[in-house]
Amino acid sequence: MFPPPHQQPLTRLPSLPDLLLTALSVCFLVSSSKPQIGSSRCPFHRRSIKIPAMSLTTKNNLNAVPPRRHNFASPQSLSEWLKPxxxxxxxxxxxxxxxTKNVHNLxxxxxxxxxxxxxxxxxxRTxxxxxxxxxxxxxxxxVESHQELSDGNVRKRGRPLSEKxxxxxxxxxxxVRGIMEELGSVISGGLNIPDIVTIHPNSYHMTVEERDSGSYPGLPGCYVLHTLRATVQGLPEGDFSTFEVDEYGGHFQDNNLAHQAVSVKKHYxxxxxxxxLPS
Incomplete structure (x- = not known):
């Protein structure tokens, strides 16, 4: 049995050696280049890295997602770029x-x-x-068994809570953000989410998967998966459903763009x- 969450504070992940930092930085730089014939489509090599959890790591550690440039002025310009x-x-x-999702989502x-x-x-797509x-x-x-989408369709999941x-x-x-957005509607008492979430020490590992996207058919995907174990206070013991916090509505001045995307309305x-668990 794991110690009660209040006895086990939220821990921070460590940064990795400079050599690995340099290697992964190069991977991000080549993500915009055209893959060679016969080579992996993914800018990362398939691998699994296990990293022990430690406290007081810097905010901008290696595991943080680097900024990415985006040069499409509108969904229409992205669509025109994708079609050929x-x-x-x-x-x-x-x-x-x-x-599936649409070009507004992407x-x-x-x-x-x-x-x-x-x-x-x-x-x-990385x-x-x-x-x-x-x-x-x-x-x-x-495990999330399935989702109810804004277009009325149901999407099967069969995976743990996941968040881009x-x-x-x-x-x-x-x-913590994913827990708040996807599970917050069933956690009672108005508790502060970070106070009821405990990340298990030494549980972090990273894997890289290369597969076609289920959300965007025909679009190859490189998925860098950062896995953690956690406990969350206040969750129901049996099957339950939750409502999704608005995925996009609060982020864009033109709210019509968000409304045209396919969003998740309910999680099961x-x-x-x-x-x-899926392997």
């Missing part, structure tokens, strides 16, 4: 095929620095995601034993 670089049938299915991700696109054919393995009673983990990271955001901060959660 993607299979026409795949691109036409964005926002039409159930469970433009908003780029605008907020959550996603970068390599200037290649096809483009490669996104940093924090995965939060929330532990409950009897050693079970919280923002520029200069470290995994811990992204994890269940508790599963560790052996049932």
């Amino acid at each position: 670089r993607l299979p026409s049938e795949s691109f036409a299915s964005w926002g039409v095929k159930p469970g 433009w908003l991700e780029l605008s907020q620095g959550e996603t970068s696109l390599a200037d290649s054919t096809p483009p490669v 996104v940093h995601v924090v995965l939060v393995l929330i532990t409950g009673q009897h050693g079970k983990f919280l 990271m923002k520029p200069n955001e470290d995994p811990e901060s992204a994890a 959660w269940t508790w599963l034993p560790a052996h049932s």
Whole structure:
């Protein structure tokens, strides 16, 4: 059993050696170059790195997402750039095929620095995601079974709480923000989210996956996954659902752009034993 959250303070992740910092910096720089034929589409090599948790690391540690430039003035300009670089049938299915997102979603991700696109054919979408393995009673983990979308469709998930990271955001901060946005509606008492979240020491590790995007068919993806284990006070013991905090509405002067994107309206959660978690 883990110590009660109030006895175990929120810990900070460590920075890595300068050599690894330099190596990963180079990876980000080459993310905008065109991949060579036969090489990996991902600017990172597939790997897994386990890093022990320590306290008092600097805010701008290596695990923070670097700023990304975005040069598309509007969703329309992004669409015009994508069309000749993607299979026409795949691109036409964005926002039409159930469970997919549309070009407004991708433009908003780029605008907020959550996603970068390599200037290649096809483009490669790189996104940093924090995965939060929330532990409950009897050693079970919280898993999102499916989502209800703003267009009325349902998207299957079958994964722990996940949140795209923002520029200069470290995994811990992204994890707490994701918990607040996706689980805050069921945590009673008006408690301050950081006070009821405990990140487990020595639980952080990073992996890199290369796969086509389910949200944007035909768009190759490089997913840098930052995984943490955590406990959260006040969650229901059985299956439950939560309402999503407005994903985009408060971030843009032209709120119409956010309304045209496909957003998550409701999350559905269940508790599963560790052996049932997706690998």
